[in-house]
Amino acid sequence: MTRRVLWMLRDSWVEAERHLRIIPRNIELLIFAAIQPIMFLVLFVYVFGGSIVIPGFDDYDQFLMPGIFAQTLVFGSAFTGIGLADDLQKGLVDRLRSLPMSRSAVIIGRTVSDLVRNLFTFAVMIAVALAIGFRFTGGAWNAVVATVLLVLFSYALSWVQAIIGLSVTSVEAANSAGFIWMFPLTFVSSAFVDPSTMPGWLRTVADANPFTLVTDAARALYNGNPVGNDAWWSLAWSVGLIAVFSALATRKFSRSTSG
Amino acid sequence: MPTTPAVEMRGVVKRFGETLALDGVNLSVPTGAVYGLLGPNGAGKTTSVRVLTTLLTPDAGEARIDGIDVVADPHAVRRRIGLTGQYAAVEERLTARENLDYVGRLFHLPRSQVRQRASDLLERFDLADAADRVVKGFSGGMRRRLDIAMSLIAEPSVLFLDEPTTGLDPRSRLGMWDVIAELAADGTTVLLTTQYLEEADRLAEQIVVIDHGRVIAEGTPEQLKARIGGALLSVRIARPENRDRALGALTPLCTGPVDVSPDDVAFSAPIIAGDGVVPGVIRALDDVGVDVLDVEVRKPSLDDVFLALTGHTASSEEES
Numbered sequence: 001m002t003r004r005v006l007w008m009l010r011d012s013w014v015e016a017e018r019h020l021r022i023i024p025r026n027i028e029l030l031i032f033a034a035i036q037p038i039m040f041l042v043l044f045v046y047v048f049g050g051s052i053v054i055p056g057f058d059d060y061d062q063f064l065m066p067g068i069f070a071q072t073l074v075f076g077s078a079f080t081g082i083g084l085a086d087d088l089q090k091g092l093v094d095r096l097r098s099l100p101m102s103r104s105a106v107i108i109g110r111t112v113s114d115l116v117r118n119l120f121t122f123a124v125m126i127a128v129a130l131a132i133g134f135r136f137t138g139g140a141w142n143a144v145v146a147t148v149l150l151v152l153f154s155y156a157l158s159w160v161q162a163i164i165g166l167s168v169t170s171v172e173a174a175n176s177a178g179f180i181w182m183f184p185l186t187f188v189s190s191a192f193v194d195p196s197t198m199p200g201w202l203r204t205v206a207d208a209n210p211f212t213l214v215t216d217a218a219r220a221l222y223n224g225n226p227v228g229n230d231a232w233w234s235l236a237w238s239v240g241l242i243a244v245f246s247a248l249a250t251r252k253f254s255r256s257t258s259g
Numbered sequence: 260m261p262t263t264p265a266v267e268m269r270g271v272v273k274r275f276g277e278t279l280a281l282d283g284v285n286l287s288v289p290t291g292a293v294y295g296l297l298g299p300n301g302a303g304k305t306t307s308v309r310v311l312t313t314l315l316t317p318d319a320g321e322a323r324i325d326g327i328d329v330v331a332d333p334h335a336v337r338r339r340i341g342l343t344g345q346y347a348a349v350e351e352r353l354t355a356r357e358n359l360d361y362v363g364r365l366f367h368l369p370r371s372q373v374r375q376r377a378s379d380l381l382e383r384f385d386l387a388d389a390a391d392r393v394v395k396g397f398s399g400g401m402r403r404r405l406d407i408a409m410s411l412i413a414e415p416s417v418l419f420l421d422e423p424t425t426g427l428d429p430r431s432r433l434g435m436w437d438v439i440a441e442l443a444a445d446g447t448t449v450l451l452t453t454q455y456l457e458e459a460d461r462l463a464e465q466i467v468v469i470d471h472g473r474v475i476a477e478g479t480p481e482q483l484k485a486r487i488g489g490a491l492l493s494v495r496i497a498r499p500e501n502r503d504r505a506l507g508a509l510t511p512l513c514t515g516p517v518d519v520s521p522d523d524v525a526f527s528a529p530i531i532a533g534d535g536v537v538p539g540v541i542r543a544l545d546d547v548g549v550d551v552l553d554v555e556v557r558k559p560s561l562d563d564v565f566l567a568l569t570g571h572t573a574s575s576e577e578e579s
């Protein structure tokens with residue numbers, strides 16, 4: 001049993017290393033991955049910044065930017081599905097499944113390396129946010145906790161994306177299927193506006209959306225506002241999603257073949 | 260005591276929805292042999308390989324590698340096999356050496372052994388010069404060679420090659436044939452699939468012909484050729500209206516059914532080769548007043564074998 005766990009960790013590392021090695025060889029991709037969220041940040045702040053007033057926030061930027069951080073991290077999870085679809089299409093999944101390696105390692109390695117890449121994007125975005133006036137008014141410790149909550153939620157969604165990537169037959173389909181639900185997930189939430197301004201049914205959806213919960217928790221922590229149980233709930237959501245979807249994704253992987 | 264075959268399938272059935280991809284396949288490859296699984300598109304070659312390499316679970320029947328059941332103990336099977344799939348499964352963004360290193364480590368081989376073996380394989384597969392280049396820029400032949408090298412990193416006892424030369428230019432194909440012939444000479448058990456009759460003829464000591472998920476014939480290339488009577492007669496006549504008379508004259512001379520072309524002037528049929536066959540054919544046609552343009556007796560190709568066995572040529576079948 002411990003031997004199996006050890007193997008799983010080793011195989012996961014070999015797999016993660018494959019992806020991590022490639023990152024510095026594709027600086028272009030990394031730069032473009034960082035440009036998009038920066039663009040979002042700047043556009044939202046300067047286009048909407050002046051016109052939206054959120055009760056309880058003197059400054060819309062302090063409300064908005066944590067929402068964009070959350071959205072960016074969640075969008076980043078789509079890389080997992082796209083990468084796996086690519087491996088599947090290229091026949092690499094067949095090869096890996098014919099090796100005497102741990103079944104879950106391929107997706108663990110992939111999600112972990114995607115996480116590293118998302119952290120890089122996140123760091124660049126934070127730097128830009130600070131440059132245009134964002135402040136961690138809740139202090140460093142709270143900011144770290146907030147970031148961990150966001151990153152963990154994004155990591156959980158990358159397991160959902162893994163299933164999508166292994167279910168579709170092309171990289172293009174993985175791209176569409178991976179992003180399409182991210183828009184309602186992140187917009188019908190508290191990320192950009194207060195849900196109480198939404199029409200009734202939409203508001204119900206926004207309130208029930210776990211992304212709202214995670215965003216609220218992170219926002220409260222970044223701004224030093226009372227966070228209540230939101231932090232625990234968002235932790236519970238992430239852990240729950242990881243538990244369920246890692247089992248499902250590994251099962252899916254064990255049955256996937258190309259063509 | 261019969262020894263355990265390296266590869267064995269017994270009554271393997273695999274269904275994909277409505278499609279019966281494998282309809283009771285039986286196969287037995289002795290250790291050290293090179294077998295060719297020959298069949299047209301959709302015959303079930305890849306599905307057979309996927310069952311044997313633990314990628315698909317059969318719906319019925321059994322498959323074993325070195326006596327180990329692929330369903331009961333897939334992990335032990337995976338330790339013994341090497342798989343080169345129908346499409347080169349390489350990580351394009353890594354170098355050739357990194358690809359070998361990657362797979363070797365996933366086999367849990369010691370690092371130093373992986374390094375040594377990777378260097379040997381790069382040398383052997385003529386990739387030493389390109390070893391530290393990213394695979395993205397490789398030609399099809401180079402990718403295929405790297406792909407096979409990756410399947411060999413852990414010195415598998417059985418190697419599966421699914422259409423190893425499909426998509427390669429003629430020169431790379433010849434190179435690949437040399438590589439496979441060398442593996443065979445080293446004593447690796449190889450099961451290769453191909454749509455090319457010439458390829459099976461050249462590489463495999465035993466050919467298993469598969470069509471619509473069933474094994475329809477098995478034997479050495481010579482045995483398969485012998486099944487259609489040793490030689491093949493082709494005749495061209497001058498006028499299509501003489502079709503029936505020509506058919507009547509040819510049939511008693513041949514060892515199998517006579518195939519007539521749609522324009523009623525070309526005939527082909529298996530025949531026993533020997534002295535006097537050509538004059539005999541000309542005389543028989545002359546006796547019934549048929550003008551002959553051309554008579555030819557040639558050794559059959561495996562294409563002819565396929566036609567005789569299945570009623571269609573291996574290459575002309577697209578649908579089904």
Ligand SMILES: Nc1ncnc2c1ncn2[C@@H]1O[C@H](COP(=O)(O)OP(=O)(O)OP(=O)(O)O)[C@@H](O)[C@H]1O
Nearest residue numbers: 259275278280298299300301302303304305306307
């Ligand atoms: N994953 C799948 N889902 C549905 N049908 C499948 C699947 N894999 C194979 N088939 C079908 O099973 C049959 C056998 O396919 P298989 O891939 O084994 O043929 P093949 O002999 O390898 O052909 P080719 O020369 O084209 O590679 C075909 O009719 C194919 O369409």
Ligand SMILES: [Mg+2]
Nearest residue numbers: 304305306345
């Ligand atoms: Mg095939």
